[in-house]
Amino acid sequence: MSRVYCALVHHPVRARDGSTVTTAVTNLDVHDLARLARTFEVAGYFVVTPIAAQRELVERILGHWRDGGGKSRIPERAEALSRVVVVGSLEDARARIAAEEGTPRTVATAARTTEGREPTPYGEVARMVAADGPPLLLLFGTGHGLTDEVLAGADLLLPPIAGRGDYNHLSVRAAAAITFDRLLGAGAA
C-alpha cells in the first residue's frame, strides 16, 4: 500500500462562470475512482461533500457493494469500494489521515495554470511517493475544478495534463486515471 490518498471534491469547486458551487455526487465517479485507487494502491479515497443527504446516498451505495447484493455478484468491485471514505470537508479528510499516518502534504490538480505559482513536475511528486516522507493527499475537483482558494492552500500543485494540443477538458475520471498512472504506475513498459 502506498502512503498516497486522494479526494474527489464536490465543494468548494468552480462553476462554469467561476463562482463557487457544490456539485452533485455521481455514482460513476465513486466507482471509477475506487477502481483506480485499488489498482494503484492508493491508501484511501475520500468523497468530499458538505451535503448530508449526498453523504448518506454514497453510504447506501457503498453498503450495497460492501455487504449487500453487489458484493456477491461482483466481489472485485466490493474490494475496490472498501477504501472509499465519505467526509464533509477537505479538513475532515486531512484530519482522518493525520490521525492515522501524520499530517499529509496536499497535492492539487488543475486543468489550468495559476499565475505566480510554479507547479511541481510529475516525476518529482512520483519520487516523493517512493520516498519515506509524509503521506500525500491528491485533490481532484469536480465541476470546473478546484477553487483558487483550494489551489492556493495546497502544499503542491501538479501541472495541467498536456495532450497534443491546447484542448484541456478531460473528465475528472480520465484526469485521475492519468495522474495515478504518472505518479504510481509501474512505468509505461
Added chain:
Amino acid sequence: MSRVYCALVHHPVRARDGSTVTTAVTNLDVHDLARLARTFEVAGYFVVTPIAAQRELVERILGHWRDGGGKSRIPERAEALSRVVVVGSLEDARARIAAEEGTPRTVATAARTTEGREPTPYGEVARMVAADGPPLLLLFGTGHGLTDEVLAGADLLLPPIAGRGDYNHLSVRAAAAITFDRLLGAGAA
C-alpha cells in the same frame, strides 16, 4: 492530428462468464472517450455496435451536441464530439480508415494476457505513432473485454495496464485515458 484512431467495441465482447455478448452503449463513454480523443489528437473515435437502435441513439446524442442546444451551452464539448463516428462493426471502422488513409494496423488492449501472444511494449507503439507508418486503430472492449477472436485477429496487442498490485478491473474510460497518455501524451513532465 495524429494518425491514430480508436474504437470502443460493444460487440463482440465477453460477458463475465466468458460468453460473447453485445453491451449497451452508454452516454458517458461516448463523452469521456471523445474528450480524451480530442485532448490527445486521436484522429477519429468509432463507437461500434451492430444494433441499429443503439446507433440511432448515439447519432441523436451527437446531433444535440453538434448542432443542437448542447453546442451553444458547452462549445468545447461539441468540438470533442465532432470526431465521433458510429459504425456497425470493426470491419466498417477499418474500411472507413482505409478509404481515407490506408489500411490501419489494429492495436488491441486487454486487461488479461493471452497465452502464446507477446504484447508490444507501450514505448514501441508510441514510436510507431511518431513514425510515418500506416495509421493505427486502438481497440477498447466494453463488458469484460474484447473476445479471444478479436485479440487473435489484431495486428498488435498492448500489455495489460499494470498498477501496483494484481488488481486489474479498471473502467474502459480509465484504461483508455492511461493508454492515450502513454502512447500520445507529451510525456510525464
